[in-house]
Amino acid sequence: MSGLPSPARVQRTYLVLVLGNTLAASFIWGINTLFLLDAGLTNFEAFAANAFYTVGVLVFEIPTGVVADTLGRRASYLLGSATLALTTALYWLLWVWEAPFAAWAVVSALLGLGFTFFTGAVDAWLVDALEATGFRGSLEQVFGRAQIVGGAAMLAGSVAGGVLAQLVDLGAPMLARAAILVAMIGVAAALMRDLGFSPDRSEGPIRATRTVLRESWRHGMRSAPVRWLLLASPFTAGVGFYVFYALQPHLLQLWGDESAYSIAGLAAALLSGAAMLGGALAPLVRRWFPRRTSTILLAAVTSALVLVLLGVVQSFWIAVVLVALWGVMSAIDDPVRRAYLNDLIPSKQRATVLSFDSLLGGAGSTAFQPVLGRTADLGGYGASLLVSGALSALAIPFVLLSRAQRAPADTAQEVATAAEPGAEADGGPEVEAPPTR
DSSP states (O other): OTTOOOHHHHHHHHHHHHHHHHHHHHHHHTTHHHHHHHTTOOHHHHHHHHHHHHHHHHHHHHHHHHHHHHTOHHHHHHHHHHHHHHHHHHHHHHHHHTOOHHHHHHHHHHHHHHHHTTTTHHHHHHHHHHHHTTOOSOHHHHHHHHHHHHHHHHHHHHHHHHHHHHHTOTTHHHHHHHHHHHHHHHHHHHHOOOOSOOOOOSSOHHHHHHHHHHHHHHHTTTSHHHHHHHHHHHHHHHHHHHHHHHHHHHHHHHHTOTTOHHHHHHHHHHHHHHHHHHHHHHHHHHHHOSSHHHHHHHHHHHHHHHHHHHHHOOOHHHHHHHHHHHHHHHHHHHHHHHHHHHHHSOHHHHHHHHHHHHHHHHHHHHHHHHHHHHHHHHHOHHHHHHHHHHHHHTTHHHHHHHHHTOOGGGTOOSOOOBOOTTSOTTTOOOBSSOSOO
């Protein structure tokens, strides 16, 4: 391993990327829905614009996953940062021009393109680099630290974005986000290099796409434990995307002052604090449950119940507690779920299968957001949160089906390399790490 950085340095680089990405994104998380409504869109149009973002994810997710697997994870990250900086600036211009809905739909889809360069690529870069540098610790611990760093960045960014909107206007956080993304291009160019992974540029783009898709299908949908977890994504990630942005105006209504933008930022700030707490608790909760799917199942059940309760309570402070609980359970679930998936997928297909997971979440978001937004128009945000709880509960059977496969990755506790082609397709690829530690 001469010439390779230490595992600790790899983790520090990963945490810097998480910090920058989350800080940039979170500047608008607290005010995004209010920004769209201020531009003259209705609730239906605002969440339909968000749905076009997920249409962009659906269209571009696999092609950009192929970019990460054939050109490299670093190249994919740099392309994503540049695309997001440009489209964020375009979003601001649409707000200035009070553009028609069609323009918002197009730029929202291009925002989706920017994010698809990230999905799968950064996690795949981390896991490959850790394997290459001899790391033998817990992936949950690494992802848990990322949750803490991301939560701190989200707290700072969401509060700063809300305050900036209050002091300047609703467009100012967009400009701040674009500036941070430009800075992250320079950071990634200096710190990131592909380790433990050699991009395969021997095939043309079309043939490479077919090859990667074929192998990704084999190690994704044809691998039973992976398949069932992927099919849960539309009901968790898809619904979660709507809920995150619906909480902004919902808390404002419960507060009683719909111009208090700093209160809107509270929803994102609450979830950022919850992410920090959940990230710290994830390794501990993992020790309580020998199987990773136990934690994933607990989070799915709790999230569905909390969303139903959020739909019926009328007290601002009770809603705040429920939002925090929803955020903590999501944050505990995330490192465990990511570690489980990464241990199931071979390195060469890792970025694309993880992108396919994101694609399915985007499919759920595309389908559900206009429906839930229309529900909010007709019956209020409380009614839409009730429906969100019912939809998220549909993920539970898929988690149980993944659990029933008893894949070795369900009990693995160290970084593992999923088996290369030839592993059992129905039972899930084997992992090299022992099932228990």
